[in-house]
Structures are given as structure tokens and as C-alpha cells.
């Protein structure tokens with residue numbers, strides 16, 4: 677299936693979940709449960725990340741295989757090219773093609789945590805190079821990442837949109853955004869993207885709050901602004917009130933999703949961090965309210 681078809685027909689917004697391959701036995705058990713719960717929500721597709729420097733190469737493939745072949749779910753395979761030898765890129769993508777995968781999200785990736793990792797001299801520099809590379813060899817429908825607040829290394833928002841447009845010009849067909857805690861960042865982004873002449877569907881990435889530590893760490897890494905409302909809401913909770921925090925995160929993300937749906941987004945993409953409780957809470961509430 678080419679997922680962009682459902683965005684083109686625009687009958688209803690899509691629902692999707694991002695997953696990553698488990699790194700430990702315990703994480704694998706938790707992921708199994710999470711997948712079952714998420715599958716019960718009948719998403720339009722699930723996506724699987726690809727660890728920087730190919731670190732989850734096997735795990736990503738296995739997870740895609742399980743989701744697609746064992747569970748019959750539609751999948752999007754992410755692929756991050758940072759530091760990889762073009763031959764490795766071909767090997768991974770050939771494997772995805774053999775699995776029957778039709779849709780890819782092409783990202784650059786970042787420097788892997790593994791300090792011994794040495795980027796291959798012929799590795800690709802930007803996600804746009806990866807889009808060109810894939811487009812010249814495969815029939816995949818390709819998507820790319822977009823950043824409502826701008827990519828953290830970007831000199832300014834104008835340049836960011838210029839490079840985003842270049843990725844689309846190379847043949848990408850859809851955009852999934854990084855998460856944001858204030859919908860206005862998304863709405864402004866969409867406006868700037870459209871002004872630049874990009875008409876591809878823009879799927880909104882939503883990250884529920886799972887823990888304060890994780891929220892702070894990820895926001896620092898990707899430059900997401902933590903709103904005053906979040907800071908005030910968290911400050912009103914006892915520091916060890918994990919359930920209270922989760923409920924606050926579900927309610928906050930629910931309200932974000934409701935606002936996005938009311939504004940007519942073509943799709944909601946939930947960053948699950950391989951957990952299901954928040955996604956189930958958010959989506960159930962949206963469906964009970966008739967919003968999704």
C-alpha cells in the first residue's frame with residue numbers, strides 16, 4: 677500500500693504509531709505487550725526507527741517483519757543514512773524491498789553514541805542525498821522529516837524550509853514532523869511550508885509526556901520548547917506521582933491532538949517510546965469525543 681493515497685483522498689485523518697526495536701530481553705517483552713495494545717487501536721500504519729550508524733539494522737528489520745508479516749499491519753520503515761557505506765544502504769533497502777515494504781521515511785540520522793563508529797568516506801551528507809539515492813534505485817514512496825521549530829542545527833527557519841523543499845524536490849512525497857508541545861509551532865510551520873510551494877501531506881508528530889527526565893532530555897536534544905503550561909502542570913504534582921504525571925501527559929497530548937484534528941491535519945503520528953498506555957488513553961478519548 678502507498679500510504680500517501682489515504683492522505684490524497686483525505687477522507688479522514690490517519691492514525692499511526694512510532695516504535696523502535698527493543699535492545700534488551702525485558703524491553704522486548706514490554707514491546708510485545710505494547711504492540712498488542714496499539715494494534716487493538718487499529719492504526720493506519722506503524723513505523724519503525726533505524727538506529728544511527730545502522731546500530732539497529734537487524735532489530736529494525738525483525739520488528740518490521742513481525743509487524744507486517746505476523747500482524748498484518750501497514751508499516752513505514754525509517755532509514756537513517758548517517759555514516760553508512762552506500763553498499764550497506766543498498767543491502768538494507770534490498771531487504772526492505774524483499775519484505776514487501778513500500779514506504780520509507782528517509783532521514784540523515786545523527787552521530788551514533790558508539791564512539792568507535794567511523795563514518796564511511798562515501799557516506800551521504802544530508803537526507804536529500806538519501807532521497808536522491810533511493811529514488812534512483814527503488815520504487816519506494818519516500819517521506820522526510822520536518823521540524824516545526826526548525827532543526828536544531830539549522831541557521832534559521834528560512835534555510836530549514838529551503839532544505840526541506842529540496843528534499844521534496846528530490847522526490848519525497850510526504851512529511852512527518854518532529855514533535856512540538858505548542859500547536860502554534862505546527863500551524864506556523866505548515867504556513868511556511870505551503871508558502872514555499874510544498875503541497876505534500878504534513879503528518880503531525882505528537883509525543884506524550886512519559887517522565888520529566890525523558891521529556892527534558894529529548895527536548896534538549898531536538899530543541900522542542902517545553903511550554904509554561906507543562907511546567908506549571910508538572911510543578912503542581914508531587915515529584916513521585918508517576919500516575920499523575922502520566923495522566924497529565926495524556927490529557928495534554930489529547931488536547932493537542934484535538935486541536936490538530938479540528939484544524940484538519942491529514943494524520944496524527946504518536947511517538948510511543950514503545951509504550952501503549954498513553955496512546956490508548958489519548959486515542960480512546962479522541963474517539964469517545966468523536967474527533968477521530
Ligand SMILES: Cc1cc2nc3c(=O)[nH]c(=O)nc-3n(C[C@H](O)[C@H](O)[C@H](O)COP(=O)(O)OP(=O)(O)OC[C@H]3O[C@@H](n4cnc5c(N)ncnc54)[C@H](O)[C@@H]3O)c2cc1C
Pocket residue numbers: 724725726727728729754755756781782783784785786801802803804820821822827828829830831835836839843852853854855881
Ligand atoms: C519523523 C522523524 C523520524 C526520525 N527517525 C529517525 C530514525 O529512525 N533514526 C535516526 O537516527 N534519526 C531519526 N530522526 C532524527 C533525525 O535523524 C535527526 O533529526 C537528524 O539530525 C536530521 O535528520 P534529517 O533527515 O532532518 O536531516 P537533513 O534533512 O539532512 O537536515 C539536517 C540538517 O542539515 C541541514 N541541511 C539539510 N540539507 C542541507 C544542505 N544541502 N546544505 C546544508 N545544510 C543542509 C538542515 O537544515 C538541518 O539543520 C527522525 C526525526 C524525525 C523528525
